Amino acid sequence: MSTATLTREPAAAAPAGRRKPVRPARVALHLFLGAVAVGWLFPILWAVLTSLRSYQYTAANGYVSLGGWTFDNYVTAWRTAEFGKHFLNSVYITVPAVLLTLFLASCVAFVIARFSWKLNIVLLGLFTAANLLPQQALLIPLFRLFTQVPLPEFMSDSEVLYDSYWGLILVNVAFQCGFCVFVLSNYMKALPHELYEAAMVDGASVWRQYWQVTMPLCRPALAALATLEVTWIYNEFFWATVLMRTGDKFPVTSSLNNLRGEFFTDNNLVSAGSVLVAIPTLVIFFLLQKQFVRGLTLGASKG
Amino acid sequence: MSRPRSQAEYLARLVPPSVAGLNRRSLLAGAAGTGALLGTGLLAGCGDSGSGSGSDSKTVSVGSNQSDPKPKDVIAKVMAGFQTASGIQPAVNTVDHNTFQENINNYLQGKPDDVFMWFAGYRMRFFAAKGLAGDVSDVWGKLSGYSDAFKKASTGDDGKQYFVPASYYPWAVFYRKSVWQQRGYQVPKTLDELNILGAQMKKDGLNPIAFADKDGWPAMGTFDILNLRINGYQFHIDLMAGKEAWTSDKVKKVFDAWAGLLPLHQPDALGRTWQEAAQSLQQKKSGMYLLGLFVAQQFNNDEQDDLDFFTFPEIDSTIGAKALDAPIDGYMMARKPKSEANAKKLLEYVGSKDAANITVKNDPSTLVANTGADTSGYTALQKKAADLVGSATEIAQFLDRDTRPDFASTVIIPALQQFIKNPKDIGGLLTSIENQKKSIFTD
Secondary structure, three states: OHHHHHHHHHHHHHHHHOOOOOOHHHHHHHHHHHHHHHHHHHHHHHHHHHHOEOHHHHHHHOOOOOOOEOOHHHHHHHHHOOHHHHHHHHHHHHHHHHHHHHHHHHHHHHHHHHOOOOOHHHHHHHHHHHOOOOHHHHHHHHHHHHHHOEOOOOOOOOOEOOOOHHHHHHHHHHHHHHHHHHHHHHHHHOOOHHHHHHHHHOOOOHHHHHHHHHHHHOHHHHHHHHHHHHHHHHHOOHHHHHOOOOHHHOOHHHHHHHHEOOOOEOHHHHHHHHHHHHHHHHHHHHHOHHHHHHHHHOOOOOO | OOOOOOHHHHHHHOOOHHHHOOOOOOOOHHHHHHHHHHHHHHHHHOOOOOOOOOOOOOEEEEEEOOOOHHHHHHHHHHHHHHHHHHOOEEEEEEOOHHHHHHOHHHHHHOOOOOEEEEEOOHHHHHHHHOOOEOOOHHHHHHOOOOOHHHHHHOEOOOOOEOOEEEEEOOEEEEEEHHHHHHHOOOOOOEHHHHHHHHHHHHHOOOEEEEOOOOOOOHHHHHHHHHHHHHHOHHHHHHHHOOOOOOOOHHHHHHHHHHHHHHHHEOOOHHHOOHHHHHHHHHOOOEEEEEEEHHHHHHOOHHHHHHEEEEOOOEOOOOOOOOOEEOOEEEEEEEOOOOOHHHHHHHHHHHOOHHHHHHHHHHOOOOEEOOOOOOOOOOOHHHHHHHHHHHOOOOEEOOHHHHOOHHHHHHHHHHHHHHHHHOOOOHHHHHHHHHHHHHHHOOO
């Protein structure tokens, strides 16, 4: 084992020595890439840097300085904005919403991909087109609807969809379904048709074809979508702010506002809060990067 | 940004800057703004929605915008006091100050809490006129300890009361006693004295008047006080209500006076937040600062006693120097509370001496509206502020609370900022304000 690696090393080093001369276009490309990377990373790093400094220090010396290091902002942010509670609220909304979205979207996608009937394209078009609707434009009808739809008290103390987790879950499912249907149906179309013929010969019902043949094969697609959807729904801010009125029920993204004071906003504290709120998405992104990137191109080409 | 069509649309989407006081750079501002802009405003056009039926339950819900740690704690204590006194259980729903404001329109049209916190003056009258707030005139019959100025600020256009004041803070010119003693400065009583004092401060190497208008609203305080001093309270209120022309000589005189004072103000104000301006006062680089009592937040605990203020000096002796800005915060009742009796009991309690006493004991940064309260716990600064407001003949609520919020935000903020940048073209500026005013005050 060790000898094998030893003998290989010169061979690996050799091509590096024969590298082509650096061309100006390549330099320009790397400069550009570097600039873009800095452009994207700068705000995040700046926020992290700011969050670790005390307000007194930055107020006296300005933000373009070094010093006043402290971890208190994180402690204060966690306490004043009651992030513990609000993170849990985010979980209540995100987990069911993602599961439901994936289940419903896969059902629709299965029908679109596996059955040939007149409205196939129309249906797919309908779901995809829903992606293009600006969500805000639907606010008024939705708001009115939500204040009218009653819920039993054990489901929500507001007794209507408005100001309930159910409402937010529904809204998120509705808006995320379109994209998931689009991706999943293309993925399912790429599955070999023979599988289904074999399944049918064996007498599998439609449900079994869906649940036991298609779904296991879709695992990569579902994983990718789940990653994306968790991030999107977790980051959702708009609906949570307008369709909720009880401060204690806000998800963590909306509760970040708690860190703004009436007259005075401590930017360092808000930075710390933002970093805290961003951590789950960052963790998900770094752990599941592969799925994340694949998810964007999944189903883009039919095999 | 396209301009919404109805009054209500405007109102919902705008963050009232004086109270918001927020830093636009904060990460969420953009998102919150978009949400408020696109979302809440449009709802105004909708009619009403069903409300819960009356019940004789022993609870009452309270929508609170007091999300800062200290006021939040005070509210909790006041509510505990109410529970002990009445046996009714209050459920406080705290939403952060800015979100509460941005969402107020759909909040009120959806399922509002039985009692909610809001602002006196035009902002209260607006929702009262829309029928989104409950009449609390009979609660006022049981309240005592309020001056007429406060009652007036709680009264809607129809002559009924819709508001119970809880706390307020005045706007005045703040300074550090130690600096003034060291240099032998005297409180100016007239505009001329102010100019002389300013010149002296300049000679001594100080910024005479700290100034900041990055967020747009602090300069409104300067306009308010100059207009109150030069043209008087009634003209100011009429101007705010859109009844007077901005192109009149009276308004021009205000801007002329301001232009004369600008050289005494800290330069480059548009790039500075009020916190930074206040810090220049705290660091003894500026001589004085016209701001609300909340300026004290920028001073360390051991410096609080060094902070003093005077009301803006007289400009016209026939008008005097008795009017000022003192925004009032308080409570309103929802249009259809679950239990009106409980809601009114709560309003009666929060307007009482007992509630005011709890506030005085626990929060040294506000002044309570009820004059019957035991104010022996006030700091020297608070006492002086209470005396100042108590002796005021008229109380304005601050520009963006005295006029349509859309007018304040979309017209006045840019106009004042332009004036600060270029104080020469007053005529053109006022014509532009007047033209925009006509398109906003249509009904």
